[in-house]
Amino acid sequence: MSGRRFTVVGTNNSFTCGHCGAQVEPLRNGSVRNHCPECLHSRHVDVLPGDRACTCHGIMEPVAVDQSGKKGWMITHRCQKCGFEGRNRAATDDPAQPDSWDALIAVSARRRD
Numbered sequence: 001m002s003g004r005r006f007t008v009v010g011t012n013n014s015f016t017c018g019h020c021g022a023q024v025e026p027l028r029n030g031s032v033r034n035h036c037p038e039c040l041h042s043r044h045v046d047v048l049p050g051d052r053a054c055t056c057h058g059i060m061e062p063v064a065v066d067q068s069g070k071k072g073w074m075i076t077h078r079c080q081k082c083g084f085e086g087r088n089r090a091a092t093d094d095p096a097q098p099d100s101w102d103a104l105i106a107v108s109a110r111r112r113d
Contacts, residue, residue, distance in 0.1 A: 018043055018059050025097050034088050035060070035075065037099045040107060042088065044079040049086075056082050065090070065108040073104060 012026040019041035035042035042060035047053040058081025073090035
């Protein structure tokens with residue numbers, strides 16, 4: 001992801017998860033919500049992080065979780081429609097709707113295919 005900049009274009013909005021149907025609220029910690037805090041699934045909407053310019057709109061499945069010293073917990077998502085993979089910071093510190101530790105542990109226990 002070298003050279004990519006995060007671009008906020010009105011992206012911290014509430015949404016309904018396309019995978020589990022949970023109602024997802026905007027982050028309240030100064031960042032942007034990009035995945036469901038319940039099941040950790042996302043939607044493929046970005047060309048560059050945060051730009052919401054992608055037309056694929058496939059469901060992004062969480063396929064791996066790892067710890068990054070600088071960013072904390074990171075979730076790797078893979079688009080079920082086109083195969084694109086991207087990494088997103090877990091929102092474990094959101095005061096209103098933090099990411100589910102149970103979901104993070106379940107993803108981290110999976111074998112990566």
